Amino acid sequence: xxxxxxxxxxxxxxxxxxxxxxxxxxxxxxxxxxxxxxxxxxxxxxxxxxxxxxxxxxxxxxxxxxxxxxxxxxxxxxxxxxxxxxxxxxxxxxxxxxxxxxxxxxxxxxxxxxxxxxxxxxxxxxxxxxxxxxxxxxxxxxxxxxxxxxxxxxxxxxxxxxxxxxxxxxxxxxxxxxxxxxxxxxxxxxxxxxxxxxxxxxxxxxxxxxxxxxxxxxxxxxxxxxxxxxxxxxxxxxxxxxxxxxxxxxxxxxxxxxxxxxxxxxxxxxxxxxxxxxxxxxxxxxxxxxxxx
Amino acid sequence: xxxxxxxxxxxxxxxxxxxxxxxxxxxxxxxxxxxxxxxxxxxxxxxxxxxxxxxxxxxxxxxxxxxxxxxxxxxxxxxxxxxxxxxxxxxxxxxxxxxxxxxxxxxxxxxxxxxxxxxxx
Numbered sequence: 001x002x003x004x005x006x007x008x009x010x011x012x013x014x015x016x017x018x019x020x021x022x023x024x025x026x027x028x029x030x031x032x033x034x035x036x037x038x039x040x041x042x043x044x045x046x047x048x049x050x051x052x053x054x055x056x057x058x059x060x061x062x063x064x065x066x067x068x069x070x071x072x073x074x075x076x077x078x079x080x081x082x083x084x085x086x087x088x089x090x091x092x093x094x095x096x097x098x099x100x101x102x103x104x105x106x107x108x109x110x111x112x113x114x115x116x117x118x119x120x121x122x123x124x125x126x127x128x129x130x131x132x133x134x135x136x137x138x139x140x141x142x143x144x145x146x147x148x149x150x151x152x153x154x155x156x157x158x159x160x161x162x163x164x165x166x167x168x169x170x171x172x173x174x175x176x177x178x179x180x181x182x183x184x185x186x187x188x189x190x191x192x193x194x195x196x197x198x199x200x201x202x203x204x205x206x207x208x209x210x211x212x213x214x215x216x217x218x219x220x221x222x223x224x225x226x227x228x229x230x231x232x233x234x235x236x237x238x239x240x241x242x243x244x245x246x247x248x249x250x251x252x253x254x255x256x257x258x259x260x261x262x263x264x265x266x267x268x269x270x271x272x273x274x275x276x277x278x279x280x281x282x283x284x285x286x287x288x289x290x291x292x293x
Numbered sequence: 294x295x296x297x298x299x300x301x302x303x304x305x306x307x308x309x310x311x312x313x314x315x316x317x318x319x320x321x322x323x324x325x326x327x328x329x330x331x332x333x334x335x336x337x338x339x340x341x342x343x344x345x346x347x348x349x350x351x352x353x354x355x356x357x358x359x360x361x362x363x364x365x366x367x368x369x370x371x372x373x374x375x376x377x378x379x380x381x382x383x384x385x386x387x388x389x390x391x392x393x394x395x396x397x398x399x400x401x402x403x404x405x406x407x408x409x410x411x412x413x414x
Contacts, residue, residue: 041304048300048368052333052361150302212361215334216319224335225359232302 004278007271011264018260024090025253032182032246038146039179039239046232053225055212057195067219069164069226072194076170079109080117080137080163082156082234084176084241085125087141091245092252094177094185095124101187102175106134117169119156121238137163143238153235161227164193176237177244183251185244190237192230295327297343299369306374312345314367315413316360322412325360325367332362338403340377341369342413349414352377354390354407356400382409 057066083102085095106116119138120126126139138159140152163169171193178188214221294310314325317339324344336358343351358371375390385391385408394401 038303042302044305045300045302045370048361048370049359052359052370055333146303212331212333215332220319221333221335228359235302 002270002274004271004274007267007274011267011271014260014263014267018257018264021253021256021260025250025257028246028250028253032243032250035239035243035246036179039236039243042232042236042239046236049225049229049232053195053229056214056218056221056225067222067226069193070195070222073170077114078117078169079114079171079173080119080160080169081105082119082160082172082174082237083121083125083129084174084237085120085122085128086241086245087123087143089124090252091249092255094245094248095122095128097185098175098177098187099125099128105173105175105189114171119159121152121156121241143242149238149242150235153231153238156234157227157231160192160230169193174234174237176241177248179240179243179247182247185248190233192233195229295325295329296366297325297369298366299371299374301371301374306371311343311350313343315340315342315344316369317341317355318360325362327365329362329364329367331364332360334360334362336360336369336371338400340407340411340413341374344413352411352413354380354404356390356394356397356404377408377411380408 057070081102083098085098089095109116116134118129118134118136119140120129120136121140122143123141126136126141129136138156140155143149143152160169160172164172171191174190174192176188176190177185180186294312295314296308297311297314298308299306312326315322316325316334317337319335319337322339323334336355338356339354341353341355342349354375354377355369355371356373358369360370361368373390373393375388380388385405390404391401394404
């Protein structure tokens, strides 16, 4: 028969775990709202910038006129992957999904004969890739405020511009958890160099009827636009990733709270049964004692 | 009236109908008015003003950016922007823009110039 005191202790410890997980869920929910707002309000700038860039690139019919930072280098050898993870754990499969995905991507690249360099964002990625033999060239972490997120994006942008100029990298992709809904986050790749032109194709129909004049000339504008575009795309991925992180934490903490509740119910039932069994046993002892007299 | 939309990387700063907006284009100031030909330009640091009836309604400092002008829409993508209504030559050194522009001498110089002696009054 289980010990009553032991059961009581277990119930109270599960109860306090439940309190913690439900508090974390609340915190994640309120942070999620803020992160989602940020991600949405930054979208306007990114969309307009993408539109301008695509109308510029689309206007130049001959793609060989475009700088190679837009079109990428022919027979590229070195890929850079920027991995957006979280700083903290307890967010379900958020980071492990990402790392599994990255692992596949990296081996795919290596099969193609490319070598891979990595920039990690977030403490989880930096501690994970420290243990592997991959070439991690930079870590960025503590992205706890919006200003910091922008600042880190800026630093990453400067880094990749410099690396590309020095021929240390030929391609750049970002990997982040795309925020689909509160319950689904999807590891997504986005190519920075060469510029992915999915959006450009959609917008092309729009631009065809408006022919823009450019000032200063296209090349000078591109020189300004390309780094801006990197910054915006990186910043956007950081924001998406942070919204996803809070969503993932919210769902997993919600599950944890529910599991703790189920566990408490089960334990309470056992506790009560045990208590009743004790009482019955004592009664039997008293009655049989009285009968014996 | 033309729809003026000012956005920073973080958010939409404001969006409103204006009669005319003067922007510091990379190769010279220009006015955005309805039915302007489609036009894309980068901005140099300088003063952006919203005007009506030939008078300055509102005045801003922009540290740089891009502008896309279509028939009835003027979209301004700014790096940094600060309304000059509360900023004057005595307090501009406390403003957020002043601190953020530290190290960017051209923009900072222009900011001081715009505050102390705005091209459009």
